Amino acid sequence: GAGVSQSPSNKVTEKGKDVELRCDPISGHTALYWYRQSLGQGLEFLIYFQGNSAPDKSGLPSDRFSAERTGGSVSTLTIQRTQQEDSAVYLCASTPGGAGTGAFFGQGTRLTVV
């Protein structure tokens, strides 16, 4: 596709359930970021993938959160045993690299834990 695609766009889940959020970056983009944005809050960095390097996981808030990026393309963010405080919009961004390029964002996945 022409842009970064995230799915699902909305997800409502029961507390304690696991969820998987998907991000399809723009083809050829080497870097991929996951962020979350809680209601009324700013962007919170979660994880960063760059090429074949080890991901920067420094932003993951707990061990219930994990992410993978298979084949340098699609990424999945998994949240296990979801809690109500996990409710947020999860944003994915990718960049092709190169100094002149900016980040291309997906529309986000709105996660609601009830």
Next chain:
Amino acid sequence: KNQVEQSPQSLIILEGKNCTLQCNYTVSPFSNLRWYKQDTGRGPVSLTIMTFSENTKSNGRYTATLDADTKQSSLHITASQLSDSASYICVVRAAGNKLTFGGGTRVLVKP
């Protein structure tokens, strides 16, 4: 540690007034800085990009400034409109290509 700090966290302004958002960064070595606008329920969209040699750049009613010496940038919104209500995010790229995102400033324009 590379950091990007934005202020204020939020502000409310009356339609037609001007406002200025601040972005301070510690990213090094610096490559460029972008301001993004994020409408509610949408992904962020790029407004301007500033490189090391640029001091000021405008995009319509949005004017960004950059002081590479003090590592500060500002985004000035002139004659605000209701459609300017959004979050504004400052993103700094390091020379190694990694991006560092600020937390954003939420702007609410009231009639």
